[in-house]
Amino acid sequence: MMNQDSHMLDHHDNGAKLIRMAREIADYFQAYPEDRAVDGVASHINKYWTPKMREEFLAAADEPGQTLPPLLQAARTRIKRKKTT
């Protein structure tokens, strides 16, 4: 059984969770034609995720061995990057 210590996430766990969340978003838009779907996924993430979450997602997606579904893979380039000040 999990205890409270096992809930201490590191950045990698956060990344994994964000990948899972993004996959679920992609699952929804899968029903749409490709371009609409890609735009839908990226827009959703841009609209509702903080810049930090988006950056962490992109970093996790770049990790070796990470395989994203094609729709999510295609949406990556449309995800807004954090503004550098």
Add this chain to the structure above:
Amino acid sequence: MSLIQEIDYGTPIRVSEAKVTLTIDGEKVTVPAGTSVMAASMSRGVKIPKLCASDNMEAFGSCRMCLVEIEGRRGTPASCTTPAEDGMVVRTQSERLAKLRRGVMELYISDHPLDCLTCSANGNCELQDTAGEVGLREVRYGYQGENHLQDEKDLSNPYFAYDPAKCIVCSRCVRACEEVQGTFALTVEGRGFDSRIRPGPTDFINSECVSCGACVQACPTATLIEKGVVDHGQPEHSLVTTCAYCGVGCSFKAEMRGEQLVRMVPYKGGQANEGHSCVKGRFAYGYATHKDRMTKPMIREKITDSWREVSWDEAIAHAASELKRIQTKYGRESIGGISSSRCTNEEVYVLQKLVRAVFHNNNIDTCARVCHSPTGYGLSVTLGTSAGTQDFKSVDATDVVLLIGANPTDAHPVFASRLKKRLRAGAKLIIADPRAIELVRTPHIQAAHHLQLRPGTNVALINSLAHVIVTEGLVHEDYVRARCDIEAFESWARFIALDTNSPEHMEQYTGVPAAEVRAAARLYAGVKNASIYYGLGVTEHSQGSTTVMALANLAMATGNIGHDGAGVNPLRGQNNVQGSCDMGSFPHEFTGYRHVARGDVRESFEKHWGVTLDEEPGLRIPNMFDEALSGSFKGLIVHGEDIAQSDPDTNHVSAALRAMECVIVQDLFLNETAKFAHIFLPGASFLEKDGTFTNAERRINRVRKVMAPLGGKDEWQAICDLSKALGYEMNYTHPSEIMDEIAALTPTFAGVSYKKLDELGSVQWPCNDAAPEGTPLMHVTRFVNGSGKFMLTEYVPTSERSGPRFPLILTTGRILSQYNVGAQTRRTENGFWHKEDVLEIHPFDAEQRGILDGDLVSLVSRAGDTALRARISERMQPGVVYTTFHYPGSGANVVTTDNSDWATNCPEYKVTAVEVRRSNSLSSWQERNAEEDVTLRKILEATPDAAE
């Protein structure tokens, strides 16, 4: 200030375009056709004596007090049962009538105690008043004859007393229970002189009575009376305010003696409840003055330290200092806030303003995140706005109701009564629910279809209903062509017509026979007015938002948006879920659901607030927890919400709270979240507040202060003080000024003001120049975004599935007597009906595991485990278990997981794979929690100079 007295017309007010004119006591009166003579007389301000009549129930004609003379008619007809007619000439007073009335009154009084001076109804007794009106001076029969004066009192109900010795058997209580509440718990037993009112063959507490109070309100004597009145005496002044429980938003008269609340009486003028109530709003207000109320600010360095009472000034200064320290050390985005749907619009508004304007980020979220955020998303993308389409009254005109994922008799009882009334009048009901909820079969109501689907298959079911509508030619094509985005419709129609969406294909997922789905779809699509009502059984799923969109699709396809009796109607869980969402407490949008990235909107707020605002969305509640655990989110203000009990995966939540350096809790009680807090600010109950709540029908109702805040400060003021301590002045002197600011910055609220609310009673947004008195029905001539947009809704099964380790599915919900985390209701007599959370399990599953009713069982999921008592119940289908989360110690949310809705991260409370086994001990979490109930809640003895 005086006691608000409402006019009782004696019989229901009829609505009709046809009018009739009659003469009553020489005065011409014009009333709608169908109005009784009694009501017609009252409409000119003249009361005809009455005892068995009340305008919230149909005329009965039994008491014989309201007799009148009508020219050209024989005898003395009862004015309550006689419809007014054109040209009728009525006399309400004459020698003959006076004699008749006195004679009847003598009979009543001959069997009634003469204890008026010591009677708890003294001064507020219709029998007493009527005796005076008819000029009763003697009782010729004496008082020694056979009578009922020794009948035994029934004091079993915690909130009201039944004294049959005072009963005149007018049947108002019986009829109120039937007609107003729809429970049919009361009856008249015996005949003639032996007639007595009985709650069935038992006492009140063990009867089917749901303690709504309708019978008490209806009683014209002290036979049924609130124990509050018995204890404190008759009230002397009252104010109209709004209930702080569910999203129905009932209006009540808070009847007071000084600062003592004597009773809450449902207000007939309340447009949401029209004079009805439930056990919570009517009676369960004792928490407001419960001994557990925390009334002093407190601080501590570590959560393992004892709390130290301090002055407001010290607490606010310390909070500001900590928040500044954290932002300096960890960055601007390291702090945030959570607002509550239990707080007023004005409080929610100032909290989100604090976060956006003073914290300089958008890390503000609301507890609606964990209940109706998918409603906001789903209705926004399809219909164009994040709210239900109708007013409650609309259900009176419905022909078919599709009720999905909602259990209104428990969670929205006053709306349920209205719904039941319509169903008794002939409307058909389709229920989609894994459980056999009460409305499946209840007195005089039987659902036409109970689609008992497996948890987690809502989208599969709704798609299959839509499939039938599309493939069988049941689409309202004229409506769709005129009102909706045709391209989106055609795309949807092609998608939904696929065989994979057919009831026959979906049956493997839903478990609902295809033929039943087809019949239900034909019923829904085959009438003029079909409505959809839904609750958290729709939203709290991994596809919560998809289901909301699917429901909107269904309504648009059948032309069921924009007129009475139709619509898509979310039944909101808490009193101000709608309002807290409206008030800009989602991290991605300002008031009125406008995204933070919109430059024009941001500019209007920047101009008004005098600050630069962040254009990026902030953290949602679950994201806050994740960021806390990863070390980047360190400070949180939690306003009126108990996330440590209400949010899923308790271990995850508590670990996140422990990881923060400053948790500020503002609440009535030292709740579960406060165990992990460093600063506690005392909250104010709804009785101590001025403000507004917005209910499930977008109705903005006034909340009025009837007593001073026990903590010595208004909640909105405490937030403003914190803002000032952080260097930003919010100078309001009254919540009405906060509403003025909301109106100035929010187009849908532009016409809202306290003055208007006081004049009209309430308004439903949008309220602006286009709709100065509000908008009861949305999308009447066009959708707010131009055209209704069909969305594709592919069924994606949840990843939370039963299997060998966790073979059962747990779903959670609430019951009538308790509310949400129980913080309020557990501190009232409502505990009598529900002393602990139990696990409902089907006899088949129980037998397989050797579980007997009442056994302690362990409930285990991949997230955690807890233990609670089993209740064998056939309300569940085999393979599904059910529990509530009203008691913190039961740990229901230790078991629920971090799965959530794909669009909004609303937790998937309704589907958790579990195993259940007999057990002989509590779980380790429960043992630790019990220990922490003590160790994390210690309070140092107050020092003399601590309090202000």
